[in-house]
Amino acid sequence: MENFKILRMIIAMFVGIVAALSVIQGTLLPAILAIVIGAMISYIYKKRTHETLEDERIVKISEKASRMAMVLFSIAIAIIGLILITLRNEYPDFTQAGYTLSYAAVGLLALYYVFYGYYNKKYGY
Template identity: 40%
Template sequence: MDRKKFVVYTALVCAGMGAAVGYGVSVRNALLPAIAFAIGFVLISLGRRRVTEVIEDERVIKISEKASRRVYQVFVTAAALIGVTLLALNRYIEVGYTLAFSACALPILYMIFYGYYRRRSL
């Protein structure tokens, strides 16, 4: 399978997953979205193995690392500011706490993974 066919295949699997999740939510069945996600993950993983071309190279991986780091920095900063603002204004308290706790939990998670990958040889 070439890369273009894999992209179409992945889009079709994701569309099927979206339909299954939407149907599961509409009939109030929590198990159906979980099963759809698991099956979709397996199908995409199996499809990726059949790709004969190079999907990612070192440059793409490096760009992805930089983009992920910037998204992380922007999200944590924005979540902290918005969360504290909502709490200070005494509006949407639950949303404010959720954003504030997310802004606290993500750096902890980052430090855990950083320590893991620092010790592990890349």
């Protein structure tokens, strides 16, 4: 577990440095490559290690945190989108952003229901 934490910190520093250099140079490709390489190294290490990287408690906490973050984010973008659409007469420049946020909230909700149906069918609840 400790080795995996150290590896993740090294990968995060590598990706951060390469992304910063990418921004300075004005190129996108090195940042994308750094993210892909970091993800591949992390995946390979996780598959080959015999350490206990996560237990049921960590998985359950992660599930609850992910669900709460998704719910709060979707509510927030839906409300902000609605406000921006409502204020279209005073701030017409923000109307498109309001529609974009609203459609993003609908898309997120649709994705949630697709995955909910998939896992409901997979685990037979």
